[in-house]
Amino acid sequence: MALGLTHFLVVSALLFCLGLYGVLTRRNAVAILMGIELMLNAANINLVAFNKYVAPAALNGQVFTLVVITLAACEVGVGLALVMAAYRNLETVQVDRINMLKW
Amino acid sequence: MPIPIEDLWSLVPEFWLAALGLLLVLLDLFLPGDRKRLVGWAAVVGLLLVLMPILGMLGTPARTVFFNTYAVDGFAVFFKIIAVVATILVILSTMDALRGHTSFEGEMYVLLTFAALGVCLMAASADLILLALSIEFVSLSSYVMAGYFKSDLRSNEAGIKYFLFGAASSAVMIYGFSILYGLTGETNLYAIADRVRTAPQPALVLAVGMALAGLGFKVSMVPFHQWTPDVYEGAPTPVAAFLAVASKAAGFAALVRFLMVAIEPGPVDWVAPIAGLSAVSMTLGNLLALPQRNIKRMLAYSSISHAGFLLMGVAAHRGDFGAPGLLIYLLAYTFTNLGAFFVAIAVGGRLGSDEIPSYAGLAQRSAGLAAVMALFMLSLTGIPPTGGFLGKFYIFGAAVNNGLLWLAVVAVINSVVALYYYVNVIRVMYLLPAPSGGSASGPVPLRLALGVAALGTLVIGIFPQPFVTLVGAAAMLLRM
Numbered sequence: 396m397a398l399g400l401t402h403f404l405v406v407s408a409l410l411f412c413l414g415l416y417g418v419l420t421r422r423n424a425v426a427i428l429m430g431i432e433l434m435l436n437a438a439n440i441n442l443v444a445f446n447k448y449v450a451p452a453a454l455n456g457q458v459f460t461l462v463v464i465t466l467a468a469c470e471v472g473v474g475l476a477l478v479m480a481a482y483r484n485l486e487t488v489q490v491d492r493i494n495m496l497k498w
Numbered sequence: 499m500p501i502p503i504e505d506l507w508s509l510v511p512e513f514w515l516a517a518l519g520l521l522l523v524l525l526d527l528f529l530p531g532d533r534k535r536l537v538g539w540a541a542v543v544g545l546l547l548v549l550m551p552i553l554g555m556l557g558t559p560a561r562t563v564f565f566n567t568y569a570v571d572g573f574a575v576f577f578k579i580i581a582v583v584a585t586i587l588v589i590l591s592t593m594d595a596l597r598g599h600t601s602f603e604g605e606m607y608v609l610l611t612f613a614a615l616g617v618c619l620m621a622a623s624a625d626l627i628l629l630a631l632s633i634e635f636v637s638l639s640s641y642v643m644a645g646y647f648k649s650d651l652r653s654n655e656a657g658i659k660y661f662l663f664g665a666a667s668s669a670v671m672i673y674g675f676s677i678l679y680g681l682t683g684e685t686n687l688y689a690i691a692d693r694v695r696t697a698p699q700p701a702l703v704l705a706v707g708m709a710l711a712g713l714g715f716k717v718s719m720v721p722f723h724q725w726t727p728d729v730y731e732g733a734p735t736p737v738a739a740f741l742a743v744a745s746k747a748a749g750f751a752a753l754v755r756f757l758m759v760a761i762e763p764g765p766v767d768w769v770a771p772i773a774g775l776s777a778v779s780m781t782l783g784n785l786l787a788l789p790q791r792n793i794k795r796m797l798a799y800s801s802i803s804h805a806g807f808l809l810m811g812v813a814a815h816r817g818d819f820g821a822p823g824l825l826i827y828l829l830a831y832t833f834t835n836l837g838a839f840f841v842a843i844a845v846g847g848r849l850g851s852d853e854i855p856s857y858a859g860l861a862q863r864s865a866g867l868a869a870v871m872a873l874f875m876l877s878l879t880g881i882p883p884t885g886g887f888l889g890k891f892y893i894f895g896a897a898v899n900n901g902l903l904w905l906a907v908v909a910v911i912n913s914v915v916a917l918y919y920y921v922n923v924i925r926v927m928y929l930l931p932a933p934s935g936g937s938a939s940g941p942v943p944l945r946l947a948l949g950v951a952a953l954g955t956l957v958i959g960i961f962p963q964p965f966v967t968l969v970g971a972a973a974m975l976l977r978m
Contacts, residue, residue, distance in 0.1 A: 418666050434669035441676035450683030459627045466634045474661050477645045481654035493655050496728040
């Protein structure tokens with residue numbers, strides 16, 4: 396059986412759902428961040444697969460993937476810095492305990 | 499393929515903003531700790547100068563540069579003007595608000611300048627890659643600014659919440675973009691518009707819905723609004739003002755260009771869902787604003803409900819009123835909402851409290867401050883002769899014109915509900931006695947920013963003609 400576009404799309408959809416599940420259920424800010432990374436990587440698999448199977452004439456999908464990888468790295472940098480700053484004051488990274496502001 | 503030199507000329511504002519940001523980093527490095535305010539003034543001068551090339555582009559014909567990835571049209575120019583003016587006013591208001599909270603003053607001006615650059619890029623992106631990149635650019639600067647007061651627990655929490663919500667929704671949006679790329683084989687919005695007609699409908703609905711998650715987060719549209727009150731309350735007040743105005747305007751620019759250029763020719767009916775979300779946003783925002791005691795939280799819920807009114811302009815995009823109505827509403831909202839936040843900065847800085855009851859007797863303490871706050875509250879409600887009225891007038895007209903009468907009725911009811919909590923602020927300021935003496939007027943830069951915001955709110959309401967011409971030109975050039 397040849398490897399087709401569908402295989403890539405199924406893997407990417409599973410990865411995306413896994414990431415979304417992590418984002419919605421985890422209470423640890425770092426674990427949520429990991430879920431977000433999974434979602435971005437799912438998009439990357441999509442982009443590269445579509446580039447190969449749907450629009451092989453141009454490299455748009457590959458370039459988009461490189462941009463998304465860079466964005467993910469920047470996001471982790473800023474995100475971990477914010478988590479660190481909060482950890483110094485609140486001594487926790489559990490988001491359900493960072494709950495001063497509500498209603 | 500070489501890039502034509504004219505293409506570079508049309509990017510002068512963006513290059514200028516990037517250079518200004520880098521220059522401010524250097525300036526901040528060499529200035530001693532007590533002179534950091536100079537960085538702010540340098541930023542203000544630089545931003546005033548960049549208005550010249552932007553205004554110079556007003557009359558030029560619409561075109562795209564850099565292989566169709568970047569639009570140079572009246573629509574983008576309009577949002578660049580809003581971004582730069584809003585950033586200038588926010589920087590002026592920041593100068594006093596940071597004192598005593600942080601020892602890093604200069605970096606805030608740098609971040610605001612870069613965020614302004616991001617807003618300009620967002621308004622002009624005509625390519626999914628550039629759109630994703632510029633949205634993240636604005637977001638990353640905003641995350642840092644929301645968590646700027648490192649020793650303030652509320653600011654920490656605002657930063658983390660904004661980051662987690664923002665990163666998750668932009669991940670969903672990028673996944674949606676990837677599906678859209680798969681359906682059309684293109685990343686360029688104008689090329690997508692050509693191919694989207696033949697795209698299968700269910701997959702396209704999924705892609706557009708996912709893209710709306712990221713864009714809806716930026717404009718605080720209802721299912722993606724939860725971050726708004728917490729972040730506005732916890733973040734430094736000038737940052738909240740920036741998020742409420744510049745970041746929201748950029749979100750609408752991207753949303754409108756994405757929907758009207760790329761998705762409009764396709765088989766997806768996006769008007770009905772947007773109209774529904776508009777009604778839900780304005781109603782929920784208003785109802786939750788009613789019991790608020792904190793002025794920043796009240797303004798946050800009010801900004802959700804204004805997002806609903808603006809979405810009404812997006813839904814009613816056909817005809818002569820929709821797009822111009824959206825733009826003029828945004829322009830009036832920019833000055834009005836900035837002004838309301840500036841009053842909150844002035845009062846919060848003097849009294850150390852953002853609670854609405856502590857505004858009691860503001861009219862005796864500082865008649866000017868109370869008068870402009872009353873003006874902003876009336877404009878947010880939409881009472882003539884303020885700018886807010888003109889915006890509402892246009893948008894309601896557009897809704898009726900587009901056959902969305904039910905939405906116009908919901909909006910009118912909501913305006914009446916909103917009157918209650920806006921006028922409550924006026925009542926507290928004028929009718930309740932001040933608990934203690936002491937004046938509450940702000941420092942010079944803040945008063946300057948307040949004056950410009952009040953003037954803008956009034957002038958748009960009283961002499962609307964030049965602004966109507968401006969937004970007419972900006973909306974005409976949208977589709978090329």
